[in-house]
Amino acid sequence: MNIELPLWPYVYGSPSGVGNIRSVPEDFIVVENLSFEPSGTGEHAFLQLQKTGENTEFVARQLARFADVRQRDIGYAGLKDRHAVTTQWFSVWLPGKADPDWTQLESDKIKVLQAVRHARKLKRGVLSGNRFKITVRDWQGDKVKTLQQLEAMKAHGIANYYGSQRFGHGGHNINKALAMFQGAKVGREQRSLYLSAARSFLFNQILAARVADASWNQALADDIYMFDGSHSSFKSEQPDADIIRRLAESAIHPTGVLWGMAKPIVALNALEQTVIDSYPELAQGLCACGVEMARRALRINVADLQWHFVDDTVLELEFTLPAGCYATALLREIIVLP
Template sequence: MDYREFFSRFRYLSETPGIGGRIKVQPEDFVVVEDPLPSIFEGRKHAIFLLKKQNWDTMSVIKEIAKRAEMRYRDIGFAGTKDRHAVTFQYISVPIKTKERVEGVQIRDVELRFVSYGRFIKLGHLLGNRFRIIVRDVGEDAFERTRTIIRELRQKGGFPNYFGHQRFGEKRVTNHLVGKLLLWGDFEGAARLFLGAHEGGLEGDEARRHFWEIGDVDKALEEFPNFLRYERTLLHRYKETGSWRRAFLSLPLPIMRIFIHAYQSYLFNHYLSRRIEEGLSLNRALVGDIVVQMKGGIPYRDRTYRVTETNINFVNGTIQKGQAVVSGPLFGFSMRRAKGIPGRLEGEILEEENLSLEIFKKLPKPMAEPGGRRELLIRPLGLTYGYVPEMGMCFRFFLPKGIYATSVLREIMKDH
């Protein structure tokens, strides 16, 4: 299953036909610029570099920088992962003693520029990202159709805030399935799926197919290409320990947690799609909803309050002013549950998946997930668009952290 087939199960919010087209035809068509928290520039124990890259995912380039600078990759801090098929700008931190070695690193399709001293950058240390995206191969009516779609979505409160396909795997849509197996403690099944799932036609697929059929670890180590570094790490660690559980726990923490996050994301997308399907408003709260506070277009997901019969008019007033937004569930052991009709939807999804929130606490400690709430609608800030002859539609906008530009474009393109 490719990501288009996977995403076809999630409903669009707007009814106007999309503009179609293609994104990421060239890396320069998809430019991402990170807006960091100002606090990363406080202190002098770390050197802050601006990392420009293309044809690299963030974790892979971090490990390559560390290798060439002769340092531990865990000593390199970064605020978030950026797409491989794009031109991206983000900040990284390195210990001050490694500054000169990092300045000397030269990697194809990578530029490093020292910008300041500061602190260690942790995941989440960013406000959001600015995007400039070209959608190619669109028709002559693309501009007018875009305007109609955006007008319709503004009337409905914004764009549906789906997690993008990158969360689940662009070529092998399996991350959420691996996460579900890990959640149930089936580390062997998770390893078999992570290592063996294959679509056909991708480099390394023949080796994956062999492992899927016979499960021979030694043969897999001979056949798996070197660029499948996390797969090879898992195989080596299993050979050393004889434990798939220990093998998974040997992966870098951001990689290890991707699988659980992907499953949480799948369940959130399922909830959002079902709410659209049942005709329940995303822009007006229902009794029992949990709403998230908004300030300056940025959601404060740790500031939530429940909608009751007493406060519902007040809450919907704050939503219309852009000071709050209706949320959906990121299932986890300490997630605040909705009640009423929204609570029924959450309960149905948990029942269908045979889940309880406590199961998220039974994971190995680094993978345990408390969960939380996530806004159902996106309101891109500074959204502008226009038609560029011989290129296509050009979009520019800012999104808070954790929100996917591809989900904005999906509603406009309607290509999956």
């Protein structure tokens, strides 16, 4: 079995233009927003770094060498794009030790913006969101349609697809997951990547089915809903007037399953079950690897979405998305992505 990435359906029609989003790193700017304020005291040094053209794991390794600590003593909240300018937090466990001179870490690609202490290691996912500033160059297209799509996304949100970078070039990571499930040996980092790709693919397939039948932002029988800005959820066998109202107000969102083991066993809705049954190798492999079931919102609100045509060929966008959500899920609605 070999899986090819499909072209998942769009919410707001086909893309209205073409353009380049990473001509230079400064065209893709990301700033992490922590969900808490570091306390100022504790064994962990929290560093806010601005990095250009470097991936998160490479910088984490540099930090470990610089501070003379183990790799596992470095924490970060999420992976960030390499081909970008990203402002990101890291933690370094320094029990009983003074901070080194962090300015010596700086280079033409890494700047230290803040250094503050905190009691606990920085954990994955503890962000309130990410702020993006993206410049689309060499833009060509239908400006009227683009503006209509942007207005619609600002008002009604976007489908919460995982971005193509989750799956590797051409979906490579999904097929590597299949090979791993069949016994291929992989390293620990690769194992995590492949499991994430397999589970994300199944989620995108579920979301795609609901986009296709226009239920991605509507209520179905046996749906589980997530509160906006929260991971808390609740189930409703049949939608009532209150659920329909809150969906219309974007206060809650339908969710899709992130497949894995569940104890006790959780029943899926009919659409989810159909998708999971269509990919038994992925579904069984995830469970065999001990991945735990979770939920993910099918829709997300786009906070403070702003846009500006600098000229006829340059479009600037600014917006904030919840942690774990992809800017490319918005961009794919208005421009054809490579």
